[in-house]
Amino acid sequence: MKIRNGGPADVPDILSLLDGAVSWLAAGERTGQWGDQPFSTIPARVDQVASYTGEGFLVRLAVDEEGRTVGCCVLAEQRGRFVPPSKEPELYVRLLVTDRTRKGSGIGAALIADAVEETRRRGFDLLRVDCYAGNDRKLVGQYRALGFTETETFEAEQPSGPWPGQVLEIRL
Numbered sequence: 227m228k229i230r231n232g233g234p235a236d237v238p239d240i241l242s243l244l245d246g247a248v249s250w251l252a253a254g255e256r257t258g259q260w261g262d263q264p265f266s267t268i269p270a271r272v273d274q275v276a277s278y279t280g281e282g283f284l285v286r287l288a289v290d291e292e293g294r295t296v297g298c299c300v301l302a303e304q305r306g307r308f309v310p311p312s313k314e315p316e317l318y319v320r321l322l323v324t325d326r327t328r329k330g331s332g333i334g335a336a337l338i339a340d341a342v343e344e345t346r347r348r349g350f351d352l353l354r355v356d357c358y359a360g361n362d363r364k365l366v367g368q369y370r371a372l373g374f375t376e377t378e379t380f381e382a383e384q385p386s387g388p389w390p391g392q393v394l395e396i397r398l
Contacts, residue, residue: 227288227289227290227291227296227333227336228288228289229289229336229337229340230286230287230289231284232285232286232287232298233279233285234276234279236279236285236295236298237272237279239295239298240285240298241264241266241272241275242266242295243296243298243323243325244264244266244271244275245264245266246325246326246327247324247326248262248263248264249264249326250326258361258389259358259360260358278300278321282302283300283320284301284302285298285299285300286298286299286300286337286340288333288336296324296325296328296333297322297324297325297333297336297337298321298322299319299321299337299338299340299341300319300320300321301317301318301319301341301344302317302320303317303318305354305356306318306320308381308382308391309356309380309391309393310380310393312352314350314351314352315352316345316350316352316353317341317344317348317350317352317353317354318354318355319338319341319355322334322355324337334368335372338373338396341353342398345398346398350398352395352396352397352398353395353396353398354393354394354395355369355374355393355394355395356392357369357391358390359379359391359392360389366392366394369392369394370394374396375395375396375397376393377394377395379393
């Protein structure tokens with residue numbers, strides 16, 4: 227596996243990863259995070275993913291030996307709109323998604339290690355991420371396993387109702 231920069235031509239691959247994640251979550255009756263509809267069928271979500279390939283974002287893709295995209299991490303110096311601000315410069319993980327058929331193969335860990343290196347390269351001491359904190363907080367536990375520490379919680383109002391979020395950080 228190698229990690230490379232992504233761009234507009236990679237949007238279909240990123241959407242495919244997200245569609246796979248939504249399907250996997252829905253199969254486990256875990257629709258609170260992203261619902262049960264494929265990202266690729268919701269214009270606002272397609273636009274959001276496309277916007278990640280624009281100015282202010284860094285798309286990093288994990289690619290397997292056959293050249294298939296198996297993971298994506300989107301980084302930015304700006305947090306999401308519902309997340310409490312940091313008092314210091316930071317790099318923020320805006321999206322992390324991996325091929326669910328390769329669960330447990332280290333793709334997410336490799337992308338986070340790459341994000342830590344990018345944080346250092348930019349001269350920052352803080353890498354943050356937020357995630358869905360509903361149900362059994364399993365996703366929060368996955369980020370802890372990747373080296374993050376829980377900080378503050380937040381709630382985002384969504385059309386489907388309140389979305390519980392957890393902010394986590396890695397201090398370098």
